[in-house]
Amino acid sequence: MLITQLKSKEVIAKLIKGKTFIINCHGCKEVYFPEHEADKLQKELSAEGNVIEKITRDYICSTDNLQVQLNKFMDKIQEADTILVFSCGVGVQTLAKSFEDKRVYSGCDTYPLPGFQGLTPQKFDCGQCGECYLNYTGGICPITACSKSLVNGQCGGSKNGKCEVDKNMECGWERIYRKLEKLKKLDILDYPVKIRNYQLPFEELPKDE
Amino acid sequence: MKLTKLFERGEFAITAEVGPPKGFHIDYLIDEINTYLKGRVSAVNVTDNQSSVMRLGSLATCKVLQDQGLISIFQLTCRDRNRIALQSDVLSAALLGIENLLLLTGDHTTLGDNPQAKPVFDLDSVSLLHMVKKLEQGEDLAGNPLEGDPPSFAKGAVVSPCSDSVDVQLIKMEQKVKAGAEYFQTQAVYEPEKFIKFMEKAKEFGVPVMLGIVIPKSAGMAKFMNENIAGISVPDSMIEELKKDKEKTKAGITGVEISARIIRECKDYCQGVHIMAMGWESKIPDILDLAGL
Ligand code: SF4
Ligand code: SF4
Secondary structure, three states: OEEEEEOOHHHHHHHOOOOEEEEEEEOOOOEEOOHHHHHHHHHHHHHHOOEEEEEEEEOOOOHHHHHHHHHHHHHHHHHOOEEEEEOOHHHHHHHHHHOOOOEEEEOEEEEEOOOOOOOOOOOOOOOOOOOOOOOOOOOOOHHHHOOOOOOOOOOOOOEOOEEOOEEEEEOHHHHHHHHHHHOOOHHHHOOOOOOOOOOOOHHHOOOOO | OOHHHHHHOOOOEEEEEEOOOOOOOOHHHHHHHHHHHOOOOOEEEEOOOHHHOOOOOHHHHHHHHHHOOOOEEEEEEOOOOOHHHHHHHHHHHHHOOOOEEEEEOOOOHHHOOOOOOOOOOOOOHHHHHHHHHHHHOOEOOOOOEOOOOOOOOEEEEEEOOOOOOHHHHHHHHHHHHHHOOOEEEEEEOOOHHHHHHHHHHHHHHOOOEEEEEEOOOOHHHHHHHHHHOOOOOOOHHHHHHHHHOHHHHHOOHHHHHHHHHHHHHHHHHOOEEEEEOOOOHHHHHHHHHHHOO
16 A cells, blocks of 8 residues: 655746646555645646646556557647656656656655555556655666665666676666766756655555545 | 875875775784785775675774774775664764774675675765764764764765766766765776776866776686676786786786886876775785885
8 A cells, every 4th residue: 555645846846847747647546645635736836837738547557558548648748848747656657668758757755554565567666765756866766776775876886787786687777877868867966965764754644544 | 194184285195905804813914914004005994894795894993903003994884784873883983083984885785695684775875975974063864963072084985987887977976075075995997098087077076086906816807807896897908918927917916017007107197096905915015116106
């Protein structure tokens, strides 16, 4: 069971530049999604910025399903400068991979709730770290794509783009650097030192009842 | 004494790395250091369970070296300790009079001789630098005040100038400088042209860089490093040189010649040299002589 929580409006407002396409993901029973708050926030964003479309779909974490669902919006998506996704970390990563040359940002943080885990088979993995880093990393999850779950860049062990732990595994941070390079967003890594918070605020989150 | 004092005085700093044994008897190590390194190097690095192989601790070994009148550099990785243990060990270092740190992420546990161990990585090289900086400012990572005067260190970090992605190395180097790195020791360099090119950009950060040297012991070792060690590439011509006169290579003469040559070609572009002899500490004086240091 996962919980997604909205990032603050200030954080999101800083991310969206130019024409923005918003995608919400509902429908998955494994994820609690803050529908009301998201709707309110998106209305505010639309009033202040250039939101060219806002859609709600389900199971965007499945690549095939996603393609079908987005088919009739392709023109608008191509036109957009930013795709803003409100879903769990897996959904955001699926979008980022499907639209490699777009700036795909996450509007949510994903937390774990003990208990049953999702059933949907997925190509991407979210470690439910509670402070989604995808907006700094070109939509590639550093928690699950890096063997050490590093959040301040690559370690010294990557060789020929592979991870020091497994020569058959691509180094997650190498992928992040190359992706950001492609998006001309390498400068985004110039962020203050990041330190993970393992004290997940379970008690502050809404309970799934 | 802090290593940074040497750089401030414009001196060319020389450091050498030693690895504690798998056991707690270090008389032979002390003998080696006293015979070959004392008086020749400015400070001695002590590795922290290098390559994730469990050994005697870096902190205790540093203290023993200090007692011998040497200046030590305490290497600290994020592999085995969470932020509580890291902060505590840094304070312990201050208590023991250790003033130089080299702060690293650390190799993954699976690379070593206890591959079943839990990899920690609560922090990484960048956040570890930040952590020490906060302690120096009188508070811990969570913002709780320290009692008494805060500690003060020369904070070092590493960089790989001959990595296959130099751009990435420079980004990371800048992050480390911003987080508080005051000097760098590099991964082994075998291609002076690459190093010099790297330094053209790295010098903009205004932080001293010490050229890393790993003495090439054999053609086999060079090939092994090419295939397995990140940030190292030994050119074919050098491998040929090691192959040419097997006796000479075995005696260590070729390795000493190559190392001294790299230092001579690079020393005008950096602020010091860091020699990782890996058991060949006895060759260090020859290298320094031949390099004119
Ligand atoms: S950074 Fe990774 S683990 Fe953390 S919420 Fe985002 S997708 Fe999930
Ligand atoms: S090599 Fe890359 S993926 Fe592997 S631990 Fe280092 S940064 Fe992470």
